[in-house]
Amino acid sequence: MRILLTGSSGWLGRYLSLRLRADGHDVTGLDVAPGIDTQVVGSVADRALVDRVFADHGIEAVIHGAALHKPDIVRYPRQAFVDVNVTGTLNLLEAAVAHKASRFLFTSTTSLMISSAIREAKGDAAVWIDESLAPLEPRNVYGVTKLAAEQLCRLIHAEHGLPVLILRTGRFFPEDDDTHLTLGGENMKANELLHRRLTVEDAAEAHVVALEKAPETGFGTFILSAPTPFAREDVAALKSNAPAVIARYFPDAAALYAARGWRLPASIDRIYDASHAERVLGFRCRTGFAEVLAAMREGAPLPVAHDASYTSPKEY
Incomplete structure (x- = not known):
């Protein structure tokens, strides 16, 4: 298939491009930043360029990963x-x-599902987040514009029948989060695999599966995150005493963490439920918290990518 991949020089794009080509697809990468997987340098905001790319490369499918992200809020105006x-x-x-x-x-992004109320975590229970969460009240321009783009996807599908799948990814970037600096990066990422993160490899694989399933599915929105070990009945206990809940599911987690000088989360305020993608698309992330603990037990490399100095190629 002749595929247009936007954001091809980015963190997900470089993994996804390799994965698609391994399956024999003809991939045209479009990005504002040059890269080994980018054949066309330019912006998706340039309509004339977009039309030329479709015409020149005979594009049959689109994977649209290009975007300004949350870290860009301090770098770019809202109009961008x-x-x-x-x-x-x-x-x-x-x-x-x-x-x-x-x-x-x-x-897309799970970020657009996080209102200021959820972000402030003032409730007495963790928020169980699946695709039925409503109303959606994004807390910044990143979330607002991604939600608007999702609505355009829905509209175009309704008007023209174009099969469109929206993939709301949890965290998979390697850098430190700018709002959580009390833990080391690998420690934080391992913790997040319990409830709000996936590996970039799993994110890429999810797109490959969705590409195959899109025509038969027609339209759908799917949260992508490592499968949480928790149940809905755990939400109150997770908010008040997360280590006790984790110990029920992973009895040796505390000892494995202590050996590394790591800390388990004292409280968990949200859980992303990715089971809809498993039911409809047949996709389940391969890597989660259990795989992190298994690597610790075996002395193997951790299955999470961490690079505190990572910067988007577009900023070079």
């Missing part, structure tokens, strides 16, 4: 988020319809 995240998505959707593409994947 609208231009890239909203107008850029519309440009690609309309070009896909005009050129009779067979499917469209939109890489």
Whole structure:
């Protein structure tokens, strides 16, 4: 299949490009930053460029991963988020319809599901988050523009029948989070695999599966995160005493953590439930918290990528 991959120089793009080519697809990478997986340097906000790419490369499918992200809020004005995240998505959707593409994947984010109330974690129980969560009240321009782009995906599917799948990914980037600096990066990422993270390899694999399933699915929105070990009945206890809950599922976790000088989360305020993707798409992340503990027991490398100095290629 001739696939247009936007964001091809980015963290997900470089993994996804290799994975798609391994399956024999002809991938055209489009990104504002040059890279070994990027054949066209430019912005999705440039409609004339988007149309040329479709025409010149005979594009049959689109995986739209290009976006301004949360860390970009301090670097770019709000209008840039609208231009890239909203107008850029519309440009690609309309070009896909005009050129009779067979499917469209939109890489979205679980961030747009997190309101200020959820972020502040003032409740007495963790919030169980699945695709039914409503109303959606994004707390920043990143979330607002990604939600607007999702609505454009829904509209174009409804009007033109273009198969569109929206993949709301949890965290998979390697850098430290700018709002959680009390733990080391690997420790934090291991903790997040309990409830809000997936590996970049799993994120790439999910896109490959969704690409295959899109025509038969038609339209759908899917949270992507490592499968949580917890049940809905755990939400109150997770908020008040997460280590006790974790000990029920993983009796040796505390000892393994102590041997590394790590800390388990004292409290967990949200859980992403990715079971809808497993039921509908047949996709389940391979790597979760259990795999981290297994690596610790065996003295093997941890299955999480951490690079505190990582910077998006577009900032070079």
